[in-house]
Amino acid sequence: MYDFEYHKPGSLADAVKLLSADPDSKPISGGQTLLPALKHRLNKPTSVIDLSGIAELKGVRREGDKLVIGALAKHVEVATSPEVKAAIPALAQMASTIGDTQVRNRGTIGGSVANNDPAADYPSAVLGLNATIVTDKRRIAADDFFQGMFTTALEPGELLVAIEFPVPEKAGYAKMRNPASRYVMAGAFVAKTGGGVRVAINGAGPGVFRQAEMEKALAANWSPDAVAGVKQSADGLNSDIHGSAEYRAHLVTVMAKRAVAAAG
Amino acid sequence: MNVVTPFEGIGASVRRKEDLRFLSGRGQYTDDINRPGQTYAAILRSPHAHARIVSIDTAAAAAMPGVVAVFTGADMPDLGGIPCGWQIHNKDGTPMAEPMHPVLAVGKARFVGDAIAAVIAETRSQAKDAAEAIEVEYEVLPAVATMEAALAPGASRVHDDVAGNVCYDWHIGDKAVNEAAFAKAPKVVEFELVNNRLVPNAMEPRAAIGDYDPTTEDYTLYTTSQNPHVIRLLMGAFVLHLPEHKLRVVAPDVGGGFGSKIFHYAEEAIVTWAAGRVKRPVKWTAERTESFMTDAHGRDHVTKARLAMDADGKFLALHVQTLANMGAYLSTFATSVPTYLYATLLAGVYTTPTVYAEVKAVFTNTVPVDAYRGAGRPEATFLLERLVDVAAAETGMDRIEIRRRNFIPNDAFPYQTPVALQYDSGDYTATLDQALKTADWAGFEARRAEAKARGRLRGIGISTYIEACGIAPSAVVGSLGARAGLYEVGTIRVHPTGSVTVLTGTHSHGQGHETTLAQLVTDRLGVPLSQVDIVHGDTAKIPFGMGTYGSRSLAVGGSAMVKAMDKIVAKARRIAAHLMEASVEDVEFDRGTFRVAGTDKTKSWGEIALTAYVPHNYPIEELEPGLDETAFYDPKNFTYPGGCHICEVEIEPETGITTVVNFTAVDDVGRVINPMIVEGQVQGGVAQGIGQALLESCVYDSEGQLVSASFMDYQMPRANDLPPVSVATHTTLCTHNPLGVKGCGEVGAIGSPPAVINAVVDALKDYGVRHIEMPATAAKVWGIINASRPAMAAE
Structure with missing residues (x-):
């Protein structure tokens, strides 16, 4: 692991400010992809912005015919959430099969979707359920969001805030x-x-x-x-x-x- | 009373003494050790499989923060190469090719991961930073990543001085007799197969710390080794030219070896030598990627075989031609694995009158290959037990019946095979029958039908195997080219109050020796288990021993302890005779009590021990004080565990996923000291065997890049890949060691792979499958099913 600066902003605005100020910075949530890459010296960010202290990114809630899941929701939260289980049991079931116990206790839905690993689980749920990606700047339809291997519509400095899943039949x-x-x-x-x-x-x-x-x-x-x-x-x-x-x-x-x- | 309560002697499933330490995180592994003033080494490794090193510029690295020194091969002109411990001779009697293996590469890099330079720095991070700053100019050369490529005409040479990349072309058996048998055989079965290359993946990565005291010129190496004395000899005498009294090697707790920690590795020499240069301790710990790239790999054979049979299915002759991958350099015991640990086992448990084997060892631009759990014997067993199944299928014989007809009968022991070994004991029919019964072989077809109704393909496979271990007689291995003795040493140190410390030359790295060996003492001397400690792994404490591999610790090391205890008891009886004013001949000893025969005069173990060290009333004229004896034991023969493994699998045709649903092992490991530990050893071995058969595959691409270089791509068996394994033993005693033990560390990995593959082939029998190479992955199995679908539909 190379040296980097570590920041832990308390608000979405502060996080965006830090990310925008440094094009070589990286946001980190659960760290299930970034941390191994850092340890293998495959990634050399100047600073790492820890999102875990940002309340706006948290929470799982039902809003009418939508299920809104905050970017920082861990896989274990999605897997065990009564709201998710009631609204979209397939999503809870998917979350319960991601990685292993350690991964599910650390990894987040926002991290997985923003990373868009072709072999990840969540992107298929987001696309299959026609979800909407909510960022700090805009709303992006799932069909427009995923753009191939490790590539999404997110712009540099743009943060995924939440995912809105329409509740399916x-x-x-x-x-x-x-x-x-x-x-x-x-x-x-x-x-x-x-x-x-x-x-x-x-x-x-x-x-x-x-x-x-x-x-x-x-x-x-x-x-x-x-x-x-x-x-x-x-x-x-x-x-x-x-x-x-x-x-x-x-x-x-x-x-x-x-x-x-x-x-x- | 002579009874130890609760019973803790031979045959007791005593809980492992060492486990409290391991399970509570108090084990002391090499990386847990830190020396005052310690520095850290990082090794710059070749990214190319084969390249000429045009230049190395270390100036920028040397100027980096925290860097203490940077070394390359050019800094070590006086060092010897990493030696090979076993010399094999070619068919024509000439010695094998034995190219130089420099500690740090000189001139060329020969595999991805080859050590190019070493940085010594204040911290691990600084050492890695500086290693990245070393500028190496490479001229990339064509790589030979497979044996086929290495043997092709005009192939690039791994070593400029080794023509054709052949290390040796060796044979065993009588060729003329073999050819004559084939010439008149009514039936010949031909078969080709691969034994897949494996990465050992011990849980603890390799690590080494070199330490140097400039005031005494004493060197100490702490290392993850299965045999610290062997490392001291190889490194001291051949590489660093240090005399033994100035070099101490400590192998503390070691977290798994499976053979990969037998060998002397370059990093051990680097840290020891560098400690002397920088006058500070130097630590190196492998990262997991380094383990994949530098731990000696296992297996990697390509074999053609022919089996001659008569009309009744009796085997008449076997001819085997094997190519064995050595990798880029000769690792310590690499050369012995496909020869004396492989071809000598090709008679198996069968009476085949003539066996002729030819083995060509090949250099490639890959990690060196050496012994891995079973070492040669799994390769022999896989070949034989697949071949026997194929022979049965092609002659329409039952798989069990063909084995029974060819078994070495119980009255034939000692049995001389046509490939050098003489088996001392065994009962192959008994282990077979017991396994058939336990696995309910007779009821299998009903289970197959039930699975079919669920849409699953169920198959059953069997393997009846033998191995040779407890290695071994020094004179025999010496005549076969070994450059080391293979005896073992044990010291029994009885303390004044009667407790016992045992010094053993074997090494425990997960096997439970601290319990099993202590049980020998409890059983013989009557000292409670809590009063016995086993000390191993430090050349400063223990006499010169040969370490642990080849399931030898109990058969050879335990036997040395028995001999030392015989000396202890003999001396103690003389002391007791003196105290009880009896003649020595009249003093009986049974587990802790000395008694004058036929009387109630007794002396306890503790009284005798105290007298030996406080010799106030003592036969000092005729007997030295003290109760501390050492014995060296060199066996007359190998030991020959054997048995029967039965595997049952189910295949999901839609995905090709194969699940092991039942596994039965009935092994003859000789006398069992601790049944619980034996069961654990067999289960672990079976796990690795199932891993090889279904999951594990070390893959290089054609450029010599290691594709399966992490757990993302190399599939280790996980708990949910494994069935409950039914383990039982059927004992025939080893006839030539005092304990009657044979060894249990490798049987699981030796017997199981063919049982698994035979089951997979059986499950796919309706698809016209003759063989499936390991690992039988889901993709491979589905490919077979998919390819044969049109043919099935057309029928």
Whole structure:
């Protein structure tokens, strides 16, 4: 780990000010990605802005037909929150399967979504549920937010404040874990909402993406069988020592089927 | 009364004495030790698998804050190379190629992670900062990352002085007899397989501290080692040219070894030598990435085999050709693993009359490969037990029946194999029958059908194995090329009040020796377990011992203790005879009490011990005071644990995920001292075997970059990957050591991988699968299922 300055602002405004003042600074919430990178000397920020003292970023609450989750909500909070369990049980279930106990006790939803690791869990829920990303400056639709591997619509110095999830009629999530890292090899988040059916695929490709054919099939017939016959193309999917693109493409269909079954 | 209550002797499942220390965080590992004035070393490592070092500029690094010194290979012209401890000879009688292994690279870097320079600084961070500031100009050379690439015509040479990258081309067995047997055999089964490369991944990373006292010129090395005396000899005599009396090596608590901490590593020499140069202690602790890149890896064989059979399934001849990866340099015992620890086991538990094996050892631009739990014997067992299953399938014979027909019968011991070893004892039918019963082999088809109804493919696999351990007879290994003796030493130090300190040349790094070895003392001398301490791991305290590997601590080290206790008892009886005014012949000793036979005259253990040290009434003319004896024990033979492992798996066809649902191990480890510890050792070994079979894979890309260089990509077995393992023992005694013990540290890792793969192949039998290489990952299994689907549909 290289030396860096450490700041712990008490308000969102102070945090934004610190981040804007130093283009080589990094915000840190749970630190589940940044800390290992720092320890491996893969990242050399001049300063680290600890967001954990900012009240505006905290909390999980139901607001009408929306579930609003603050950026600093830890995975364990989402997994065990009565509000989340009641409104979107698939989201609580997803949170309960992220990483391991230690990760769930430290990692946050804001950190995961802002990092947009292709093998992370939450981006598929955000995209699949057509959530809105609330930042200190604006509101961003999920479809516009994720822009490929580790890339989002967030601008330098812009902070993710909360995520607003519309409460769906039904939703379900299934994933196959990478056998070594336990990140997602292929996952599918399916949701049936007033606005239609959405299917978001994570893990398999270089970024989370929607599966249009599956959405169409499910819109016509919401059942596991409806997606079981939809083949995902292997083109552009990830291929590594853990599995070929063909294997991941196959898993996408399997996981979509299981996600629909889980959604009921 | 001679009974120790509660019973703590041989056969008691006593809780481990060392665990309170470990479980409460009070273990003292190398990195826990800090010396006054300590500095820290960081090693700059090659990012290239193969490169000529054009220049190294350390000026900027040397000027960095906190930097005490920067060293490169050029600073060490007088140091020797890291030695190899076992010389193998080629088929033509010439010695193997043994290229120089400099402490810090000279001229070339030969694998990713090769040590290029060492920075000594006030803090770890400063040392790392400065290491990054060293400017190295490399001329990148073509790398040979696989044995196939290394053996290709015109391949780049790892060592300029080793043509063809071949370390040796060795053989064992009678080729002519073997060829004649094949020529007239009615049936020959041919088979090829890979034994996958593994990263050992001990929980505690390697660490070393060099310390130097300029007033006495004494050096001390604290290191994560399984054998501190061997390190002292190798490093002192061959690398640093320090005499033993000026070099102390301490291996304190060590958090797992699995073989990877047997070897002498460059970092040990670097910190010791550097401490002398900077006149301050120097500490180095590996980071996990360094462990992946520099701990000696395991396995990595590619093998072709042919098995000749008669019409009844009797094995007539076996011919094996193996390529064994040595990596970039010869690690300490690398050369012995694919030869005398592998090919000599190719008879297995079978009466195959002729075995001929050819082994070619190959240099590649990868981390050195050496012994890893089982070392050679898992490779032999995997080959044999897969081959036997394939032979059964191709002749339509039952997998159990073909084994029974070829077992070495109980009345054939001692049994001379065609590949040098003579097995002393065993009962392969008994371990097989017990395992079949425990695993309910007979009821398997019903379980398969039940799984099928759930959409799962269920398979069962078996492995009947033998290994040779308790290494070993010095004269034998010496004749085979070992450059060390393999005896063991034990000192029994009885204190004036009767408590006992044992000094053993073996080393415990998780095996529970502090309990098991103490039980030997309790059993023999009647001293309560709480009154016995085992001391190991410090060359300043204990006589020259050979350390722990090859499941040798009890069979060799324990036997040395027995010999030393025999001396103690003999002397104590003479003291007792004097005190009781009896003749020595009439004095009986049984667990703590000396008695004049047939009388009620007795003396307690404590009275005799006190008399030995307070010799007021003592036969001083004929007997020295004191009760402290040392014995060295060199066995006549290896020991031969064996047994039967049965594995049951279920495969989810949709994903290819394989789950081990049942595992049964029935092992013959000789006499069992502590059943609980044996069970733990077998379970741990089975965990590593399941890891190799289903999960673990060390992967290099074609450029020689280590792809699986972290736990993000290298899959260690986790608790939820493992089934409950049913462990039982069936004992036949070792015939040549005084305890009758054989060893249990490696059996789990040796017997289990073929049982797992045989189960996977069985589960996939409807898919026309002949073999699946390890690890049988979900992706691989799904690939097989997916590829054969069209064929299935067409049927």
